Amino acid sequence: MAVNDRPGRLTAAAPVPVVVARGLGGHRDLARVRADPGIRVVASPRHATVLLVVGAIPRDHLEPLAVLHDQVPAPRGAATLGLTGDTTALGLGDLPALPHGDLSAALRALQRDVLAGRADRTALGRADHPVDWQGVGPHGQGGEGMMGGTPYGRMMPMPPTDGRDGLALDRLSLRLGPFLPGLPPGVALDVGLQGDVLEDVDLVVATLDDAPVGARDAATDDPTPRSLEATRLLVALCELCDLAGLSALARRVARVALDPGPAGVESLRRRLDRPWALRAATDGVGVLDDGRDVTDRWRGWLDRASAELDGRGASPPRRRDPADVAEALRGQELGRAWLTLCSLAPELGPTVPTPASAATP
């Protein structure tokens, strides 16, 4: 026991590495996680100790959630934050709900139990082999020659249909998301990848025919809907900062998002709206048919957040057609495409009020 506790004390000083499975809603909860210096939201589940489910998970995404769970190396912990109802419907077994008090203290306690072997969660087996090796074709993989096929349900690369800048790389077909950093909640991508260029893109938006697991009324999220809208936009900005590598500024943005005020928003504008700050990553990236780039969009979020907080009321965000976005992403480099998607978070994703019409292929 004494042997176990010494490293335990040392690791207690470290922020808990957490991978967030972000569902719909839960903006204030996410801001709390992001703002806490005792929590480090990591980009890859491999770097995490704890899987944290924030926001309601659409039923389409329960399978990917199980895969994400298994991708956190064992011993692993898992918890929910702010979800309501029966969370066993998530398919991850019994999940502790984090309290509304000291988040990082609760996570640290969970991590301590996990590392001491008191609270491990067994793998669900979904990350291993989605389907069997298909014994067709000359090499048994189900393709032609040594190419193609879907052994274990994973698409093998195929020779490209046409080269990119004279350099022809094998085309890799992948499903990316829905729980990757920067992706709008409820959205996954089917891509044909040539090196780091998206040869082909399809946005797969979750259907909400059945209510997502853990959903709750948006009004209980925050008593004042006005500041909730500001929080929503600032959380999107926080995610964008983090995606652009500005993790410390992202924590600052998250703190403003928790308690949004006009002064806070202006201070963020001063820090971010410089050619050598966030704009180094976003200027000229992701120009869509309206001629606006990622910088214009996050400036718009700050403008709208200020307007909401001043009580001026801003025009509601427009909704984007996923097919148009997919068209704009075709031929883009992966990093640019990802920033573009992140900057469209408030305009994409399944729409909650009219579930039936939100279903998009």
Add this chain to the structure above:
Amino acid sequence: MIEVAGSANPAVAAVVVLAVLAVGAWVVAATETLVGARVAGERLGPVAALGQPLARAAAAWRRPGVVTERPDMILWVIAPALYAALAATALSVLPLGARWAVADVRTGIVVFGAAEVLAMVAVYLHGWSPNSPFPLVGAYRFVASGLSFLLLSMFVLIAAALPAESMSFGRILVSQQEGTWNLLRQPLGLPLFLIVALGVSFYGPLDLPDGDDIAGGTDAEASGPVHVVWQWARRAMLATYALATAVVFLAGPTGPWLPGPVWLAVKAVAIVVVLVWLRHRVGRVPMDRFVLICWTVLLPLSFVHLAIAGVVTLW
């Protein structure tokens, strides 16, 4: 002249190099924590900032390694070690005291340059070995950006060798002690070399291969010791570049009153603070834009830099 003290006893040399790399990476990580807390507007004392990287490393070290589907396990383990070994190689040719280096070989800048070019191999292997798409994309990115920024390093180091009339870092140091700091003689060199430092350690605005936009890039599938060594090695490389910058442009261990190694440490830490500040304030530059800027702006600028250095040396 510089004494080649390390070669007398390789064991001493190895201990010195490993200690400098370990402490250097720790200083980088602690500065990162401290500056990060300031940028985020959080209160964090220097003692806590020094402790946090150790705690993080200890926690991550105890995590199990991950086995992906059909990885190249041997290369996956070798890649972080290779990258760290390259940082050690680069460090070994730098003078660490006023008259002391581990191995002040006459071809110092060639050894240093070879280490930074081979870093491309180490990063590529780290991205290739897990057999996973995002790490491989990260590996592509490092090769593409490396081809663009590594030429800058050579021109900057050759320019520094001109007044020294030698390719040894020891002679470059002595030439500054006899003349003036290269910072004044070759003003373009320092910013160009810092860009190379950020590029080779893929840090801050040039963290293209391990960016969050590809879920951690080459390191996305790594966990446990491989992950810890990789993150440590990157920061050790950054520390090595900070030391090299201090030697080449700020006359390294030269200064009044204090011993040489202390002056070198002070100057290197100042450079680390600048690099870490950039990491927390400047967003990741898009891949294609960085490559374009390298070839169309920075490379011509490094030619100009070399020409200026040549004219100043002759004059």
